[in-house]
Amino acid sequence: MIRVAIADDQQLVRDGFGLILRSQPDMHVAAAVADGRQFLDAVRRDPRIDVALVDIRMPVLDGLRATRELAALPDPPAVIIVTTFDDDAYVLDAIAAGARGFLLKRCGAADLIAAVRTVAAGEAILSAEVTGAVLDRVRATGPASRVDLTAYALTGREGDVLALIGAGLNNNEIAERLYLSMSTVKTHVTNVLAKTGSRDRVGAAILAIQAGLAP
Secondary structure, eight states: OEEEEEEOSOHHHHHHHHHHHHTSTTEEEEEEESSHHHHHHHHHHOTTOOEEEEOSSOSSSOHHHHHHHHTTSSSOOEEEEEESOOOHHHHHHHHHHTOSEEEETTSOHHHHHHHHHHHHTTOOEEOHHHHHHHHHHHHTTGGGGOOOOGGGOOOHHHHHHHHHHHTTOOHHHHHHHHTOOHHHHHHHHHHHHHHHTOSSHHHHHHHHHHTTOOO
8 A cells, every 4th residue: 555645735736636546446645734844744743654745835844845854754755746837947956855756737647646656666757748858957058067977887788778768768669769678678777777876767867968878
């Protein structure tokens, strides 16, 4: 059972998310609160919470600050930032704060459910449009951000996979582009993340762009 906390100052949003999640047999809404301080209190009371859906703009304590404060707690839940704002600065701030996912409130119920399951499994999730905003912002930083990949000791094929991650391709598209099986691609992606110390695909994509691998 995935235990979820919802933090949003809009009652309608809390009720809507709760209704969607409670419809799933493997999900339980452990808390639904209206601000970041109440959210932190709820997590402290219930350390079994696995995933938190957190709005960025809330009274008392906003979602980004609340996410940062979670880092001081033992075994904090995985945070998915859910907001109406798709400004890439918010996305980068959320990633820096430790968020594992970023979804826009206009996403569908299926996307929300999939995101909760994904981060509960230890992975990261960003909507396609949000990922694009992040990568565009990194590209705009130019050559000054160029990094050297030599120390990571990637194989040639792992370098190819990293480049395609940086270009925004998913595993299916990488498999088709490189004429590899899905299992082989997943192995390469796992190795790339481990060798580069990237927390997720977004981190790997940013690294690929900064290294000049991705267009």
